[in-house]
Amino acid sequence: MSEFLTYTIIGLVTGCIYALTASGLVVTYMTTGILNFGHGAVSMVAAFAYWQLTIEWHMPVLLALILVILVGAPVFGALLERLLMRPLQGKPVELQVVVTVGLLIFLLGLANLAWSPAASATRTLPRFFSGHSLKLASVFVDYHSIVVVAVAVAVAIGLRFFFSVSRTGVAMRAVVDNPGLAAMAGARPNRIAQFSWALGAALAALGGVLLAPLQGALNIDLLTLTVILAIVPAVIGRLRSLPLTVAGGLVIGLAVTYAVGYLPPDSFVAKAQTAIPMVILFVALVLLRQERLRSGRVTGMTIARAPSLSRSLVAAGVFIVVAVVVSELVSGVNLGTATRGVVLGIAFLSLVLLTGYAGQVSLGQMTFVGTGAYAMAHLGHHGSLVGVLAAVAVSGGLGALVAIFAVRLRGLYLALSTLAFAYAMDYIFFDQHFGPYGSGLSVDRLHVPGLDTTSDKGFFILGAVIFALAGVGLLALRRGRYGRRLAALNDSPQACATLGVNIAYTKLAVFSASAALAGLAGALYGGQQHLVTSADFQTFNSLVLLLLVLLGGKSLVSGALATAVLYALFPVLQQHVPSLSNIQYVLVGLGALTLGRNPEGLGGQITRLRDLLVDRSGRAESGPAWTVEGERLVGADG
Amino acid sequence: MSAPTAEPATGASSVGGTEVGDGDGVVLRVEDVSVSFGGIRALHMVSLAAGAGGVTGLIGPNGAGKTTLFNVITGLEKPAQGRVRLGGADLSGMAPHRRARLGMARTFQRLEVFGSLSVRDNILTGAEFHRSWSRHAEDPASVTEEILDRVGLRAVADLRVDAIPTGMARLVELGRALATRPRLLLLDEPGSGLDENESEDLGRLLIELGEAGVAVLLVEHDVDLVMRISRTVFVLDFGRIIASGSPSEVQADPHVRAAYLGTQPSTDDGGGAGSAGSAGSSSSGGGGGA
């Protein structure tokens, strides 16, 4: 019994940290409807800044705390809202996710540049009141943990008070419930949003400063990723109820502690401190009340018109010819990079289908690439086609399975369920099944009669051909009936339902198809170097994948190719220019941040430009020929 | 005047080989539907009926609950009590897409067009959807061309819907709804944003549809239009049906006047309807303004 009490105390302390960081997440979501995936990065930067002030520059602790938590973080939060979040209002979910992921990546890169992991400097933060502890029910709890609990309780009470009593707090709640009415009553939504982001950032900073000393040495990635778990209690709190969020955090802290405390230590569950919250997340998402179908946006997305069949065939042909030429001119590492580029391009295309055409978000697409690679490794001996078919079937089937659970969910919740799935797969599958001690699986290259894929040249051409076929196929899809169906689904699911469309089934089908295409990419992926390791398919890479697809223009085949090649190229460039590694994080992050203002991504911008240049008559392919004056239609020339 | 009645359609007309109405030729029956949001009663014991052969109008001040009623009928909202019948069949618990497949289509007050598609493609998509779940569907391309002409959208067929005026976009929604050859058409303010000529055209089209055997339930702010083309009119105020009958009957009803103009009713009947706060929102009272 005393053990139970002990574990309960430990679990509550752990839970308080979850609760605290999750509260900040909920506060920012409440008023702006944007879930900040970069929340953990804000905590991390705050912790490092605090270290810089107190340890490096010997500033008094209290002053440093004030500067970081009460000055620096709120200012940063307010800036974030003004520059990043405001343009995201009303934009589709994948854009919001990607921009906040971009923030995460950007801050990671910046932190790595500012505080580079040098072996010489071990950065540690001492615990508060270190050296002192209190004995509670046969466990010694150090003062730092007590501070954590006290702060968490104070914050919870404070927020409760704030939201029910203070004018700003009440206004913040009103803005969530009824922005129009709140505006009429004098509340200024912009000001309120800014305030809530300042508050949220301060809470993130507080969480970082409290959590970092518990992790031993300050670690950029560790701190950031730990806080991402705060999403789980936030979801339990339905992203709007702080008391539920706090409760959720405590529940998770307790669950993890009890699991380690009572389950056999070599059981799977005891290993998976991250998997438990993710399972809880998945369950919470599945149990969520079904969201009412809400109205969509009035304006449709700005997708460029799909090129005609002849145009896409010509483009495909030109592409293959270029590929052949490239294969003659380039060899070795560079040819390998080009191969990876086109193979990844196929994976990118799967997201063009899912996100670009159908407007659904997947934060775990690399998982399907990985399962495809796994299937090929096991069933594609000597390059047998069976391996590829298995890859497509396995990944497609898995996609359907996820969709069955996720399909009721929309927008952000759908995205989160794919994230939970991806994380779970990291632990359940990828860690265990990719060779002894994770050394990887050997994979054969797909054998195609008439083409010698054992040569690097041949394999590259195979990849290019398959990409071209996939691209042409996708474009044909978009031009036709299915493309219209997806566009309709994207523009107004509500209208589709009233036209007899079984939305759940349509979503399931497109999820499955997209996963199957990713699986195809996976079947080819390992073949390039005859070896595939699980690290390539970790969840983080899925986030980067989504980000790059959006940067390239999410509905553009050409955009997908361009960014896929970049993705393959960057690590190679980095080898020659070591400082590039963090710079590329910063650049990619910056790129993502600009997506808020340019949802079409760089690729989309380029296409628009091209359209404007090509059609000099003034009648752009994707724009109106008529302008609207008042309520009347007026011709472009009259 | 509290018991809603509807003049039954003359003769049993059929669409696509199925009986349109139940025994009385009534296609849509709403029975005692109540809906609450939080503490607010959005609809209270609402009953109405719409049959083929003509247009059924539904009017009422802003916030009366007309769109909510549509949401209940189409299955987007679940009523706390009551039921909806289509051709006699109870639709309780049926998902929206299944109700649609039984022959129901609607337009939306806040536009739900497929903004990224052209006008033609909006209608084409509707026809293609129809084709995907109905054995009796005709070739989508020809259906589309026919509807484009019928609704008068030929001139803008190739423009993106998010680039045309709202009034025209509403017609697109109407066309798209028609593409599924419904037997019940629920129209939520289709005339909003149309000028006089276009409004007349719309009125004519709706009457034609009614005569062709489609049951049309029309919600409109343009009371003039409703009175002109409807056979039966229901009046909704604060979630209750306060009047129903032929257009002339309804126009003469003091409760209706009170609801729209804010004056006290002379008769004492159930109270609550027509109190201050409901006036001033509609632009036309009975039989007058433009």
Add this chain to the structure above:
Amino acid sequence: MGVTANAIQIANVSDLSGPVPGLFQGAVVGTRAYLNYVNSQGGVYGRQLDLQPVDSETDCNQTQNAYNSEVNKVFAFVGGFALYDNCAAQVLSQHTSVPSVQYMLSAPALALPNNFSVDPIQPGEYTNGYFKYYNTKLGGDVQHVGTVYPNIPSAVAQEQGFQNSAQSVGWKFIYTRAADATETNFQTDVIRMQSDGVKIVFLAATNAENAAILISEIRQQNWNPVIIAPVAYASNFVQLVGGQQAAEGILGAQLFSLFFNASDASAIPEVALFQQWMQRTAPSQALDLEGMYGWAEAALFVKALKAAGPRATRTSLLAALHGVKQFSDNGMIGQADPGDRQPTNCYVLWQIHNGQFERVDTSTSSYRCDGTMAS
């Protein structure tokens, strides 16, 4: 290939960046330090040794790319340290004429005919010398051992080796948990180990930071098990664990010298040389395991290079490497047989006392060599 009249080109492929915080920058520095030392003595037969470091980015693909891009340019690969050396092995197995003198972790890499390591320990096996010692010294306590390590492939492999070896001489692990790589809270483990009757806490396959956290949590709970923490041999460990008092009495053992301590430096000239040249090459670089092995592998390389004579070719170097049957880098590491691929059975025992690592029951300049390989 890779040899000119004045210089020999050498590549060092190590993980210098990537998601895993195990940056092996030390390996580059250690190798470079040794080469600088040799160059300062005039090089080898008048040729300077030029080091080309390449970042394998903790990524299988990039490791392969790194090897592929260097394999036709350099004379040999020396001193590199990469988590995905199985991927490196794939490239090297296609170029078996290229010598590689590197500390490898994975089975495919260790099996390469062209790779030679100063201590080629196979994953899943380990020498049982110091397990035997503690068995004698601590008696029945070794039947109640608890350990926590991260669930990442390299650590799993290592832990398996330790446990197999220890169990073969009577140790019993009654509490073993493979924690998430992201876990930093081990309070529950401490409570559980305590109530399960654990007498020895063994920390080897984990990293110094996590070991420090776990040990400070042990201290906090006023629990006093025997702590055998080989991984604690790190220059910042005392700081990490919270000071001298917290570190007092921690025991450990390792297959190499106390390479960053002054005591070993004064007893073993090679250690002093190492410390001196590391300081000269990169004063801000901490002396860590990778650095030490980088140095030792470079020493093996140079020894064989000298033996191959002034007209050394890759082939003759490979032959010379084969011929090195005893190598301890002058006492820097436990003696092993790189030529025949036999890992070492030698070890030193230490404890932390007054904030310093000191040898225990081991002579000041040599090793105990009574272990046998067990798996």
